[in-house]
Amino acid sequence: MNNIPYTYPLFGQQEINSLTDLLQDAEKFTSEHYTKKCREYLKQYYETEVLLTHSCTAALEMSALLLDIKPGDEVILPSYTYVSTANAFAKLGAKLAFVDIQEDTLNIDASQIESVITPRTKAIIPVHYAAIGCDMKVINDIASAHHLSVIEDAAHCIGAYYHGKKPGTLGRLGSLSFHHTKNITSGHGGALIINDKSLIHRAKIIWQKGTNREAFIEGFVDKYTWQDVGSSYVINEMSSALLYSQLQRLEEITQKRVAIWQRYHQAFSDAEIKYQFKRPTVPVGCEHNGHIYYLIAPTEKSAIELRQRLSSAKISAPFHYLPLHLSPAGSRFSIKQFSLPICENIYKRIVRLPIWEGIELHIDRIIEKVYTEIQGL
Numbered sequence: 001m002n003n004i005p006y007t008y009p010l011f012g013q014q015e016i017n018s019l020t021d022l023l024q025d026a027e028k029f030t031s032e033h034y035t036k037k038c039r040e041y042l043k044q045y046y047e048t049e050v051l052l053t054h055s056c057t058a059a060l061e062m063s064a065l066l067l068d069i070k071p072g073d074e075v076i077l078p079s080y081t082y083v084s085t086a087n088a089f090a091k092l093g094a095k096l097a098f099v100d101i102q103e104d105t106l107n108i109d110a111s112q113i114e115s116v117i118t119p120r121t122k123a124i125i126p127v128h129y130a131a132i133g134c135d136m137k138v139i140n141d142i143a144s145a146h147h148l149s150v151i152e153d154a155a156h157c158i159g160a161y162y163h164g165k166k167p168g169t170l171g172r173l174g175s176l177s178f179h180h181t182k183n184i185t186s187g188h189g190g191a192l193i194i195n196d197k198s199l200i201h202r203a204k205i206i207w208q209k210g211t212n213r214e215a216f217i218e219g220f221v222d223k224y225t226w227q228d229v230g231s232s233y234v235i236n237e238m239s240s241a242l243l244y245s246q247l248q249r250l251e252e253i254t255q256k257r258v259a260i261w262q263r264y265h266q267a268f269s270d271a272e273i274k275y276q277f278k279r280p281t282v283p284v285g286c287e288h289n290g291h292i293y294y295l296i297a298p299t300e301k302s303a304i305e306l307r308q309r310l311s312s313a314k315i316s317a318p319f320h321y322l323p324l325h326l327s328p329a330g331s332r333f334s335i336k337q338f339s340l341p342i343c344e345n346i347y348k349r350i351v352r353l354p355i356w357e358g359i360e361l362h363i364d365r366i367i368e369k370v371y372t373e374i375q376g377l
């Protein structure tokens, strides 16, 4: 491989076998065999109800419907996140209260949450950036003091731990992504983790186009009808077949990615001291899954320069989110114009390094190139 992409899902015989198995057995296809198997796997893994969806976006949209978000409601979230975290709530009329991030983890700064709570606030949506857990003790305490729901965007998080628990199980609802840029993939795919048992019944209805089809499949009713709002949020069976084989390798993939992450982290320890390229911080109690490795360049100029030089060497090293509050829709849907100084500064300085299973073959070349360029900047 001459061009080193930022991300590259590595499929092997296991993935080929489960897709072939599905295509050779139409009964498995129509009975949603692999979707059921994935759901069982994830229910055991998270020790609660999990519904497979076609994306994390869908799981976030289901969360907003489950909370009955209405025009005029407000939700609190970081600006440094993917569009879907905000869009799922904005499309139901919620106003967005963006909060700044912490410089060390790029997670929502929990100490600033209380200052944006109003009587209209309904939820806090922490995003565990790079699968490094947000300060959930503080966030959950604030939420219970103000009777707010916590909806975790755990898109990055499968395989990670936060003080021994799995991100996605720490709030009322959690959402996962299996998009092909994430650690475990089904192409497009996601899941809703339901930690508040009182939401399970309605979640299944919303999931199945607003019908009680799930109760019908489970044999509780002999026909199903329209019950509530909903949409077609279910994952498709081919995605599930791929996902199932990936889930079998969850531990293997996680270990490999964490090892790559560690290689980078060791390799750049003195770049941090000598050249002020800051490495990620992993707070005590956080066990990430090697989803993202990044460096924060000392200036915007040095970040642009480093990205360009790596790009000339055919190494893809992208920046990440454009802060939502600076986007056209983000400013339209937010409560007011915010100034979020850390977020506005960091997004220009971040440089993500390629990380995927199989990159071991190229890692020495990448590290050497990055190091040489950093020295020359």
Ligand SMILES: *Cc1c(COP(=O)(O)O)cnc(C)c1O
Residues within 6 Å of the ligand: 054, 055, 056, 057, 058, 081, 082, 084, 085, 127, 153, 155, 156, 176, 177, 178, 179, 188, 189, 190
């Ligand atoms: C990838 C991602 C999403 C969207 O996931 P999809 O499965 O593509 O809908 C949402 N939030 C975060 C933080 C993400 O990284």
